[in-house]
Structure formats: structure tokens, C-alpha cells
Amino acid sequence: MSQTAKIEMLGVQKRFGENRVLRGVDLSVAPSESMVIIGGSGTGKSVTLKCILGLMTPDGGEIKVDGENVAGKRGAAREALLDKFGMLFQGGALFDSLLVWQNVAFRLLQGKRKLPKDEARAIAIEKLRRVGLKEDAADLFPAELSGGMQKRVGLARAIAAEPEIIFFDEPTTGLDPIMADVINDLIREIVVEMGATAVTITHDMTSVRKIADKVAMIHEGVIQWTGPVGEIDTTDNAYVHQFVNGLAEGPIEAIR
Amino acid sequence: MPILKALHGFVASIGATVIWLCQATGSLSLFAASGLSHVFRPPYYPGEIGRQIMRIGYFSLPVVGMTALFTGGALALQIFAGGSRFNAESVVPSIVAIGMTRELGPVLGGLMVAGRVSASIAAELGTMRVTEQIDALSTLSTNPMKYLVAPRLLAATLTMPILAFIGDVIGIMGGFLVGVSRLDFNATTYIKTTWDFLEAGDVTSGLIKAAVFGFIIAMMGCYQGYHSGRGAQGVGRATTNAVVTASILILATNYVLTEALFPA
Structure with missing residues (x-):
């Protein structure tokens, strides 16, 4: 019997005016798994987290937490949902x-x-x-x-x-490398110790290697690749290859 | 056809403005209704309400007091100068009292508090929006409307009438001081005339106005701060908009309330 995903996103879309930030995000996070979402700035990482938390309302698609649809939850039901979450803001x-x-x-x-x-x-x-x-x-x-x-x-x-689920939004941004490493270690220790499900968004590859069980690469509002952290260096996905190696050339357009 | 194109652009800009105005009014009305509903629904945050009463009410006392004192004094001088043209100098005490309690106490007090409190609320909530503190509240299972907006609305609506009442007293006192020291009024006669001519309705109408102004002041500060744009510029704009819209709404509402309370 397959285990119910702790968090599941199916075709989630979100736009701001003409800007389609999420164009159909599909993501599944298993219980007690540490998922790290990587991607450049403005690719929809924070919007993804905010949609799960209900801080933003998606324009389309479905978001489930513990198999339960989170859309339209209000009052006590929303409070009960949010009781499952903890979040470290950028x-x-x-x-x-x-x-x-x-x-x-x-x-x-x-x-x-x-x-x-x-x-x-x-x-x-x-x-x-x-x-x-x-x-x-x-x-x-x-x-x-x-x-x-x-x-x-x-x-x-x-x-x-x-909480059962903890979100980390760019946990090491603005910190010196030593402090960033301390925070990474703390996050990993605490998540394992609590048995919590963790979703981290970052573009710091050191964080990714320290924190992640699985990695999802988001670009242009779509999850381009998902896989175990051990495969980020060996995958033939062009987006992941370019991002992980910090290359200017590749499918991700770099504005000079 | 450049004329047709220009005409089209002109009509389109009017349409866009009307749509924007309708959207803004709708958004503000929904925000006000939501904020008001949270005032009456638990959970309540008595600590937060107490803090806001101190910040909005108590710390506005010096501003309102000074405004009322000088306004009362100036009013006495003006009424004396105007009244002397038709030998009606004796009306100074009663007109100062009626002017302060019905109009100047609540309106000038409201405008001064709008400058102080609307700006401060908008800046605080705007900064909280920009630094994700409002989002953090939600993730901590706390409704920001209930925790941030409702206590400020309640505190401002409750404290503004008290501020206006104190302003009325200080304003009448200002008129008394000028009347006695500069206009040769007898102190006992001045107080007796004020007391005899002043009616309860003069005072209560001003207090009703003040309560409405208090609601407007907190509402505009909260609304603009809550919907603040990004960065320092966004917070700055929210602060300016809060003071400007609160001031205009106070003056417009004052006319409507005066019509309602004292129909011609």
C-alpha cells in the first residue's frame, strides 16, 4: 500500500496580473522527508510555499496536506491546518x-x-x-x-x-559561511530529531547537500526535475546541471 | 484620426479612474466589515487592546490638548472682534463653548490624531507587511485582522471621544483664559454664561463625531499599512495615503454627521 503524501501539489497555478509565476506545479513530499526546492530568484519558490500555507490563493490546481484539500479552509479548520506548520522566514x-x-x-x-x-x-x-x-x-x-x-x-x-511540517525560506541568506553551516546543521538535526516533514527553498547548494533528502528544481513556474539529493550531480537534466554547477550557459537564461 | 484617438484615450482614462475608485471603495468596505466583525468575535487580545489604548489615546493627549487650548483662545479673540461690530461681545463664552464642543474639538482633534496615529499605524503595519511579520502571524495560527486590526479599531473608537471631551474642556479653558486676561471678562460671569448656554446635545454630538473619526483614523491606517507596497517607498506611500485619506474622510464625514445631527 502506498503511503499518503504529507504534502501534495497537483497542477498548481498562480499569476500576478500578466505574470504567470506558477504554471502547473506538481510536487509530492512524503512524511518525515526533507524536500529542498531549488531555483533562481523569481521562479516561484516562495509563492509555492505561500500557496501551501494559504497565504496566497492559487488560481488553479489542488493542494493536499495529509490527503486533505486545503483550498477554502476558514476559521477553526484553517487554524487546525496551520497548527501542523512551523516556518522560518527569510x-x-x-x-x-x-x-x-x-x-x-x-x-x-x-x-x-x-x-x-x-x-x-x-x-x-x-x-x-x-x-x-x-x-x-x-x-x-x-x-x-x-x-x-x-x-x-x-x-x-x-x-x-x-509542528509536523516545517518550512524554511532561504535559511542561510545573509549569513557568513560559518554561521550558514551552523544553521544548516541545526536544521538537519532538528528535523531528524522531531521526525518532521521539511520543505526548504534555497539557491545555496551547500544547504541543499546538507539538508535535503530529495531535491526539486523549479524553473518558469514548473517543477523541472525531482530526485534524491545524491543524484543532483549525476542527473542529465539540463536545468539541474546548469544550476548546480552555476553555469551561465544553458536552458536557464542568465540576464547579463 | 488623432482627435478621435485623443478622445478615446480621455474617455478610457475616466473609465479607468471610475473602475479604480469602485475597486478601492469595495476593497475598503470589505476590509472595514471584516475588521469590525473581528472586534465582536473571540478570541480577544486584551493586552493588545490596552497597549493600543495607551498608544492611540494617552499619548495623543498632549497634541489634542495643545491644539484645543490655542484654538479656544483664538476663537475667543475672533468672536470678540466679530461680535464687537454689532455689540455682541457678550456671546464669546457661549459661542466658544458651542464651537469647541460641536465642531472644533472633534474635528481639529481628529485631524491632529489622524496625523499622529494613522501615520504611525500605517508605518507599523506596512513594515510588518514588508518584513513578512503579517505572514508570520498567519503561520502561527493567529488571524492578523483579529490581532492587529481589531484592537486598533476598538482602541481608536473608544479613546477619540475621551480625547475630544478633554479637548472640549481645554478649549473652553483657552477661551476663558483669553476672555478673562485679554478681553476683560469677569471670570464668574464667563463660566456662568458658558454653563447656562451649553446643552448636553452640543457635547454628545461632538463625542459621536469623535467616535466615528476614531474609527476612520484607525481604519485608514490599518488599511493602507496592511496593503502597503514593497520596500521603504511602499511604506512611505502607505503612510502618506493613510493621513491624506483619513483627513479627507474626517472632513467629509463631519459634514454628513452635522447634517444628520443638526438638520437645517
Whole structure:
């Protein structure tokens, strides 16, 4: 019997005015799998994630999470769906009016799973420790942290409620190579440890090799190739070959 | 046919403007209805509502107070100068009181708060939009309309009448100070005349106006910030639009409310 995909996208389309960003995305992510979507800037990677989360409404196609169609979910049903997700945003997207621990514990302090403040703070501090931050950082504001520390806080916030699915949007962008490697290691460790399904979008090939079980290459709003991470160097797919090797010549047009 | 082409372009531009106006009105109405509905539906965020009451109400007190004080003083001087042309200097206390409570308190207070609060809300929400904080709220199972918009709408609608009332008192006080120190009014007579001529309807009509203006101020700040364009330029434009649209709507609504409350 085949296992139900954790996330399944079938012919998903999205356009902004005349710009057709997604032109029929088909993607399947198995439970506890770490899928990395690669592709150039503006190829629809972030839009793909936002469509799954319902932050954008697709113009066509179908998106299923745990076999359930996510389209048109509202109120409690949408909340229940979003409870499955955690997300690390590219810029961190930390709430700058809240302290670090309040950011991490945000989900634990709201809604039906609301915990007492002390308990939520204790969990936040434990998650901060998990991502390599000391307790002192808990009472700082996000603006007082370095870029690397903000990413760690974002990661702690994404995992605080122990979600089943975690999205990572360009997790290493803007970080120095050493900090990027630390974040990559943390992501891999945490995803394995939690048994979560992970979808990462990046164009950093070091991240891809560290984080991915499977890789999907998106270009011109279509998934051009999907396969195990071990095959990205050997595949004969021209798009993947050009992207992985960073070549100016190939089917992906490079604007000079 | 260059004339026909130019005419076609002119008519098309009018059509495009009308369509844009209809779209903007529809979008704003839906946003307002959604924001308002979240004010009455749980979950509520009392901490956030309290914070907004402080930011919108309490911290606007100096601006509203100063505006009212100087307006009341200037009003007393103007009414005295105008009234002296037909020996009606004695109306200064009553006209200052009626002018402040019915019109100038809520309208000028509203415009000053629009400049301070609409801009601040639009800049804050615009920055949150640009830095994906609003998307982050959604992914954390928190409805941004409920967490960001509803508390601001509620706080502004509740605090504006209080601000206007304080403005009324300070404005009348401004008129009193000028009347007594510069226009040779007797302090007791001034206060007695003000009290005798002022009716409850004068004050309540101003407070109703202020509540509506408070809603407009928060709504325009939230709407423009929530739909802010990308980058610093987008946030800047949202801030400007919030202040301009809130100010125009306050003045237009003031006329409509005055017609409704004091029909000719």
C-alpha cells in the first residue's frame, strides 16, 4: 500500500496580473522527508510555499496536506491546518515589539492551546537553548540581535509548538559561511530529531547537500526535475546541471 | 484620426479612474466589515487592546490638548472682534463653548490624531507587511485582522471621544483664559454664561463625531499599512495615503454627521 503524501501539489497555478509565476506545479513530499526546492530568484519558490500555507490563493490546481484539500479552509479548520506548520522566514520575521522569548512562545501564548506565561517562557528558553542561544537572549528585543541570532530565534519559534511540517525560506541568506553551516546543521538535526516533514527553498547548494533528502528544481513556474539529493550531480537534466554547477550557459537564461 | 484617438484615450482614462475608485471603495468596505466583525468575535487580545489604548489615546493627549487650548483662545479673540461690530461681545463664552464642543474639538482633534496615529499605524503595519511579520502571524495560527486590526479599531473608537471631551474642556479653558486676561471678562460671569448656554446635545454630538473619526483614523491606517507596497517607498506611500485619506474622510464625514445631527 502506498503511503499518503504529507504534502501534495497537483497542477498548481498562480499569476500576478500578466505574470504567470506558477504554471502547473506538481510536487509530492512524503512524511518525515526533507524536500529542498531549488531555483533562481523569481521562479516561484516562495509563492509555492505561500500557496501551501494559504497565504496566497492559487488560481488553479489542488493542494493536499495529509490527503486533505486545503483550498477554502476558514476559521477553526484553517487554524487546525496551520497548527501542523512551523516556518522560518527569510528575514526572520520576528515581531519587533515583542521580546525574544515572547516571539518564540507566541503560538503557546495564544489560541486554544494557550499555556500559562511561566510554562510558555520555560519552553521558549528550552527551544532557545536547542538552537544554541543562552537564556540571556530571552529578554532582549529582536533588534538587539545579530542576523545569525535572529535566524536561530526564528528557528526556535518555528519548532516551539513541535509542528509536523516545517518550512524554511532561504535559511542561510545573509549569513557568513560559518554561521550558514551552523544553521544548516541545526536544521538537519532538528528535523531528524522531531521526525518532521521539511520543505526548504534555497539557491545555496551547500544547504541543499546538507539538508535535503530529495531535491526539486523549479524553473518558469514548473517543477523541472525531482530526485534524491545524491543524484543532483549525476542527473542529465539540463536545468539541474546548469544550476548546480552555476553555469551561465544553458536552458536557464542568465540576464547579463 | 488623432482627435478621435485623443478622445478615446480621455474617455478610457475616466473609465479607468471610475473602475479604480469602485475597486478601492469595495476593497475598503470589505476590509472595514471584516475588521469590525473581528472586534465582536473571540478570541480577544486584551493586552493588545490596552497597549493600543495607551498608544492611540494617552499619548495623543498632549497634541489634542495643545491644539484645543490655542484654538479656544483664538476663537475667543475672533468672536470678540466679530461680535464687537454689532455689540455682541457678550456671546464669546457661549459661542466658544458651542464651537469647541460641536465642531472644533472633534474635528481639529481628529485631524491632529489622524496625523499622529494613522501615520504611525500605517508605518507599523506596512513594515510588518514588508518584513513578512503579517505572514508570520498567519503561520502561527493567529488571524492578523483579529490581532492587529481589531484592537486598533476598538482602541481608536473608544479613546477619540475621551480625547475630544478633554479637548472640549481645554478649549473652553483657552477661551476663558483669553476672555478673562485679554478681553476683560469677569471670570464668574464667563463660566456662568458658558454653563447656562451649553446643552448636553452640543457635547454628545461632538463625542459621536469623535467616535466615528476614531474609527476612520484607525481604519485608514490599518488599511493602507496592511496593503502597503514593497520596500521603504511602499511604506512611505502607505503612510502618506493613510493621513491624506483619513483627513479627507474626517472632513467629509463631519459634514454628513452635522447634517444628520443638526438638520437645517
